Every structure is written in C-alpha cells, then in structure tokens.
Amino acid sequence: MSGANLRDGTSSGGRLVVDGRPLAFDEGDSVAVAMLRAGEWPGRGGTLCLAGDCGNCLATVDGVAYMRSCQVAAAPAMSVDRHPADAMPPLPAWADAQLDGDVAVGEPAVEREVADVVVIGGGRSGRAAAATASVDGREVVVLDAGTGEEVVGVYPGPTIVARTPAGMRHVTATEVIVATGAAEIQPVCPGAELRGIVTARAAQRLHASGVALPDAVAIGTPPEGVPCRPLDGVLVRFVDDGDGHIGGVVTADPVTGVETTTACRTAIVGLGWSPRDVLARMAGPTVPVSVVGSAAADHALPPPADRAAIVCRCMGVSVADLEEASGAGYGELELLKRATLAGIGTCQGGACLPHVRAWSAAQAGKAPEPFTARPAARQPTLGEVAADVTVDAFRRTPLHDEHLALGATMDRFGGWWRPWHYGDAMAEYRAVREGVSIGDVSTLGKLVLSGPDVVEALERLYPCHVADIKPGRSRYALLLNERGHVMDDGMILRESETRFVLTFTSGGAANAEMWLRDWIETWGLRVHVLDQTMSLAAVNVTGPLAGELLRRLGLDETPRYLGHRRAAVAGVPCHVMRLSFTGEAAFELHHPLDGSVELWRALMDRGADLGIRPHGLQALFGLRLEKGHVIVGMDTELDTTPRRLGMDWAVRMEKPTFIGRAALERTGKLPDHRRLFGFTMDGLAPTEGSPIRVGDEIVGHVSGSWTSPVLGKAVMLGWQKRSPFADRVEIDGREALVTSTPFYDPEGHRARA
Numbered sequence: 001m002s003g004a005n006l007r008d009g010t011s012s013g014g015r016l017v018v019d020g021r022p023l024a025f026d027e028g029d030s031v032a033v034a035m036l037r038a039g040e041w042p043g044r045g046g047t048l049c050l051a052g053d054c055g056n057c058l059a060t061v062d063g064v065a066y067m068r069s070c071q072v073a074a075a076p077a078m079s080v081d082r083h084p085a086d087a088m089p090p091l092p093a094w095a096d097a098q099l100d101g102d103v104a105v106g107e108p109a110v111e112r113e114v115a116d117v118v119v120i121g122g123g124r125s126g127r128a129a130a131a132t133a134s135v136d137g138r139e140v141v142v143l144d145a146g147t148g149e150e151v152v153g154v155y156p157g158p159t160i161v162a163r164t165p166a167g168m169r170h171v172t173a174t175e176v177i178v179a180t181g182a183a184e185i186q187p188v189c190p191g192a193e194l195r196g197i198v199t200a201r202a203a204q205r206l207h208a209s210g211v212a213l214p215d216a217v218a219i220g221t222p223p224e225g226v227p228c229r230p231l232d233g234v235l236v237r238f239v240d241d242g243d244g245h246i247g248g249v250v251t252a253d254p255v256t257g258v259e260t261t262t263a264c265r266t267a268i269v270g271l272g273w274s275p276r277d278v279l280a281r282m283a284g285p286t287v288p289v290s291v292v293g294s295a296a297a298d299h300a301l302p303p304p305a306d307r308a309a310i311v312c313r314c315m316g317v318s319v320a321d322l323e324e325a326s327g328a329g330y331g332e333l334e335l336l337k338r339a340t341l342a343g344i345g346t347c348q349g350g351a352c353l354p355h356v357r358a359w360s361a362a363q364a365g366k367a368p369e370p371f372t373a374r375p376a377a378r379q380p381t382l383g384e385v386a387a388d389v390t391v392d393a394f395r396r397t398p399l400h401d402e403h404l405a406l407g408a409t410m411d412r413f414g415g416w417w418r419p420w421h422y423g424d425a426m427a428e429y430r431a432v433r434e435g436v437s438i439g440d441v442s443t444l445g446k447l448v449l450s451g452p453d454v455v456e457a458l459e460r461l462y463p464c465h466v467a468d469i470k471p472g473r474s475r476y477a478l479l480l481n482e483r484g485h486v487m488d489d490g491m492i493l494r495e496s497e498t499r500f501v502l503t504f505t506s507g508g509a510a511n512a513e514m515w516l517r518d519w520i521e522t523w524g525l526r527v528h529v530l531d532q533t534m535s536l537a538a539v540n541v542t543g544p545l546a547g548e549l550l551r552r553l554g555l556d557e558t559p560r561y562l563g564h565r566r567a568a569v570a571g572v573p574c575h576v577m578r579l580s581f582t583g584e585a586a587f588e589l590h591h592p593l594d595g596s597v598e599l600w601r602a603l604m605d606r607g608a609d610l611g612i613r614p615h616g617l618q619a620l621f622g623l624r625l626e627k628g629h630v631i632v633g634m635d636t637e638l639d640t641t642p643r644r645l646g647m648d649w650a651v652r653m654e655k656p657t658f659i660g661r662a663a664l665e666r667t668g669k670l671p672d673h674r675r676l677f678g679f680t681m682d683g684l685a686p687t688e689g690s691p692i693r694v695g696d697e698i699v700g701h702v703s704g705s706w707t708s709p710v711l712g713k714a715v716m717l718g719w720q721k722r723s724p725f726a727d728r729v730e731i732d733g734r735e736a737l738v739t740s741t742p743f744y745d746p747e748g749h750r751a752r753a
Helices: 031-037 093-099 124-135 200-208 319-327 333-340 353-364 382-386 400-405 425-434 454-461 509-523 546-552 593-606 617-627 661-667
Strands: 014-018 021-025 058-061 064-068 079-082 109-120 140-143 150-155 159-164 167-178 182-184 197-199 216-220 229-231 234-240 246-252 259-263 266-270 273-275 289-291 310-312 409-413 416-421 437-440 445-450 474-480 486-496 499-504 528-531 536-542 564-569 572-578 586-592 675-681 691-694 697-708 713-720 728-731 734-738
Touching: 014 031, 021 031, 031 200, 109 124, 109 159, 124 140, 124 167, 140 167, 182 200, 197 200, 200 216, 200 266, 216 246, 229 259, 246 266, 310 353, 319 333, 319 353, 333 353, 400 409, 400 593, 416 617, 425 437, 425 617, 437 593, 445 454, 445 509, 454 499, 454 509, 486 509, 499 509, 509 528, 536 546, 536 593, 546 586, 546 593, 572 593, 586 593, 617 697, 617 713, 675 728, 691 713, 713 728
Parallel strands: 014 079, 109 140, 109 167, 167 289, 197 266, 216 229, 216 266
Antiparallel strands: 014 021, 058 064, 058 079, 150 159, 159 167, 182 273, 234 246, 246 259, 409 416, 437 536, 445 499, 445 528, 474 486, 486 499, 536 586, 564 572, 572 586, 675 713, 675 734, 691 697, 691 728, 697 713, 728 734
16 A cells, blocks of 8 residues: 555645654544555554554554554644554653653543443444433443543443543443444464555445555455455465565465465455453453443454464564463463463454464363453553542551541651541540550551571671570660661561561661661572561550450450560451550550451440540650650651660670671760750740750750650750750750650559559
C-alpha cells in the first residue's frame, strides 16, 4: 500500500502532522485511515485490524504515547509520531519541561455516578441487553468506545472506569454486562510483521472510506463487497518485497502440502474470530459480570503456530519461547504468561491469546481457560489515572476507623496518621497512671531476623551485648551509624537460639531495615530478614490494672518485666511483650492485622468497669517525659551520640567490634560541649523549642515539655550546647533546674509491678 493514493494536499477535513510531515485527511477519518489514505502505514508493520485489538498502529498523538491511531479521530494540526519498531516511544519534550516545573498540564475532569447496570459495548447485543435491563425498571448506563467512552478497566465494587473526550468517567454499578463483540484472529507466521496485511473487517472499513486496497488477495473468508482475489489453501508465510512490505503470499494445499506463491500488494486475512472478553476477565469472581453476544461465543481456536513464529508481537515471544518455558515446568497458562511475558503487552492478549491457547491445547490435549486480565485494558496516562485522586502519603493503621469512632483527633507523626487525643488528654493520662489504658502502637517497626549467623550479625550491628539474651527475654538497644551517632532505638527480643524480633521507632523503621540488610549482605552472613511492620498491628495495654485486664481475656500468665511470650488474647494470637514507655506496667500485643479490630474492641469491652480509656500521643508524650524517655528524632539530632544523651550504659565498649565503636573510642577521649539534660520548673511547661539561656547567652533549646499532674511541676528534656554546663538555667523567663531523670518513679517499681 506504500506509495499509493498520494494526494495533492486538498481534503474535506484538514491536515495533521505525521512524523514531522503534513498529511491531509477527510472528515470522519481516524488517524490510521488518514495515513492509509495517504499511502502511509500507521505503525511500523504487522496486521491492521482497525478495531483496537492489536498494537500494530500505535503512535504518540499530541504527546501521549501508546495511542491506537485507528481509534483516534484525525484533527487539524494534530501531531502524530509512529512508535519505533523495536523500542519504547521517546518521552515528549513537554514531559521534560513539566518535570522541571516549566509546564502545567491540566488535570482531566472526573465524572462519578451510580447505576444499576452498566453495559459495555453499544452494538446489537449491547443494545438488546440494555433494553432488557431497562424493562425491569433498572437504571442502565451504556458505555461504547465507538461514541468516545472507552472502558479501560473493571474494578471490584464493581466500578467501571472509562476514558471520555472530556476526561474520565467512573461508574459504580450493581451489575456489569460485557457486550464488546469479537476480535479477528491475526496471522502468526513468517512475514506477519510486514506492511500490507489487513483483516477482513479492516478491509471493509477501508473500502467503505474510499481507501483503495491495491492488488489485494484474500486468505480464508474473503470480505463481502471488497475487490480481491480469493486464494485457496492454508496460509504459510508472507513474502517480503525487500522494503518491509509484502510482495506475495505463500499458501499450501491442505491435502498435498504443495505450496503456491501469489504476488500481491495487499493481503486480506479472514482467519476467524476470538471473544473480545478481556474486561470480563478483569475484576475477579466476586464481581457480578455477564458476557453476551459474540464476546460470549465459543469461537474455534486457530491451528497451532510453527516453532519459528512470533505469537506475541508486543513482547516478541515466539513459539520456541513457549516451548522453553513449558519445558522448565511453566506449562500452566498463567505461569506460561509470566514466564514468557506473552499477553502482557499493549494489546493485553487481544491478538496473541488465541495462538497461545492453541499451542497449549496442542500440548495438553485440551484448550486452557484464558488467563486472568489485569486493569487497565488500555494505557491511560498518569494524569487520567490520578485524576480527582489525592494520595495520602501518611499511612493508616488497621485501627484508624476505631479511633475516629471514639472521637479521636488525628495527627501526622512518623509517617502515620495517629490519634493525638480522644477529647480529654488529661483523662487519658490518668487512666494510664491510675487504672488501665490502651494505645495503638501498630506503627512501630517490626523485623524478624533468623539464621545460623544471626547472633554474630546482631553483635556487630548493636553496641550492647546480644549473645547473652536468653530466649523469652529482651533488651533495649541503640542503633548507631559508623560515626557513633544514634540512628534509632528499640528492643531486641530473643525467641530461640537463631530467631530474634527487633522493634524500631515509627519514623525510623524503613531506614533501619535498609541499614540491617545492607550490612548483613556486605558481611556475607547467613541471616534472613523479614519486615513485618505492615503485616502486624500492635496494641499497648498499660496501667496498674493492665495485668488484670489481660487475665480477663485469657492471658493467665503475664510475662515478667522485659519478658515476652506467644499467647492468645481474646482469641487473637499475640506476641506479648512486657515493656514500658509510660512508666507503668505495660504489655505490647503484636498480632496479625485481621485480628486488630476484634482485639481492640475486646479490650475496651472487658475493661469498661476498670475505667479503661484509649490514650493518644499527647498523653503518651507527657507520660514518657515524666520517665525521661528519649524519642529519637524529637530529642536527638543527626550527630547525637550516646554520651550526649547520657546513655553510655547502653554501649559496651568492651565488645571488640560493633558499628560506630571506632568513632566512639576516638571521640570518647575528647571533651564534649553538648548534652541532653532533664529540667524541672514551677508552673506550666514552656513551649517545646523554647530557648534555654544562661545569663544573656542562648545555650540550647527545649526538646520536650509537659506540665506533670503527678509531680505538680513542669518537666522537660533539653539541650545545653555550651560548657561548663549550668545547674540553673532560664527558660521562658523563669528559672529551671537541671534534674536527673527519671522524674517519676526513678526506681522503676511501677513498671515492674
């Protein structure tokens, strides 16, 4: 077809630009038809169906890649660039400008609605299905690509997402009816990648549009009304004219096998049909989807392709690739798809699936069911995908809705949405100090380390001893970098000789996991790392009556302080850890996500007569300040060392090696002019961040402050960054005294009770 039908530039529609050259089109033309009318092949080769079922007419249209030019209406001044034959399309110039912030691209509009029935496809069977549903009084929405409403995905709900000329349309329905018709089977044989091959239906559309099909032959069922020479026999291959266009067709007698070569410039193939049911195979068995018309028909599969043939042009998968994958044990269709990538390209199996199934049927003796489809059936732009959607970068725990139901004011902390308070922070504080309270600590980092070298790895990673931790016991630990600076802190819990559970702060968990994995890999140690931060939730049960509440829920034997054990609480399997950040008896219940709401409600229910209240971060921060507990990232800075925190007790310099040891040994001999102190003062607590003064000089700042009800004064943690360090300082215009921590229950009797 190359070189035919060249025009003088006049047209009834206008001119578009293809690969930098102007090209005339007629009114009503698609981009593909306009190009064919001008003697240009829309893609880089391969059979054209002009129905959107293949990827052989892909182009970048006005900067948007992966557009099927057969389904894009030609428009004046439209810019079209055919995709490269063996590479991805280049990023358009405007995209680079947008990434640099120079270009603002408008967000597509989103129309949302609800209907009883959505019919996908406006053909004969779709109209009949819509009419039947309407008779029953149900509200019916018909979405048809022919009218510009192209469905790109069916999602659970079910929600049907369609691309429209105005933007995106999201329809939530009770029932979905797929009436998308059938696709023509494309040839799979040598030469099928050449230009000049069209399906029978495409030939009819071109003929009706006045586009000539020069020197055309028909293989299989010839199209009605289209001038062509029907050929007998079965298709063997197409002959290259030397310029990437077909110069002939080779057919064979089905009985004798004798081959015949017929010269031609156009080959029309009518090889049969396959159901266009990708949308029906998309949302899973729980979505009420029915298929009608030819999309539901049992069409015959094509003959198995020859070993050298390419069955999936999108991904370049040959029959030989199918054989190799099957020989390696990936013979089941879903596995075959993943092992070879057949069917996951642009057409989502629209062109290749019949041939892959035919090959599988020849091997197994029966045709396999089509593989599950995945949204989207078409390539939407990122703007279309994200339209009218705001992604909250802060994660939510499985108890988020429980907090809201209890009247919580939520706030962002450590990358998570967490309750700040439930309306009365002081009542929450008193519940912890006097009775029992529960808090959501699902945000904590949770790693499992196991393997024959796990003790060696942990001894190298942490500055404390690890080998002497007995199974069922735990130890608080700092995590240091090579400079001896505090990166994070948490607990080391030993479950067996070769299995440990590690906890980290909410904000530091991801970095801690990366840190551990990198070092273990660098050392070449045999250690497995499993991150359970997102798969496990955790509830902290704390207060003098915490043990009583847990006994009511089946935990007859609570662990002693710094102990831990596996047990069921209210029927939910838990890893029960006896720790304390509040200064009272406290038990962290780490458990699977799906049991979190059940456990939370059971605790609230059985603790009602004990005066139970949930507590948020406002109360928790006050409780921890009374104990002088440090929060890494709030009280620490990037170069904070254990000595600056007054936590030399957490570092065992007698250990021969651990990360940061060399730096601590070197700096330990030098004077240090920065230190975190505890402070107390009369009256209300100053604002966090308030400057700390000695005379006229600012020597530091307050990192945490709380007006303590139990102590009757303000307690603070803060920095002095000048030495000699003063025992009395000025904060908020008032005198504050340096005071040793913990401020509350310094002997720790209550946490161990």
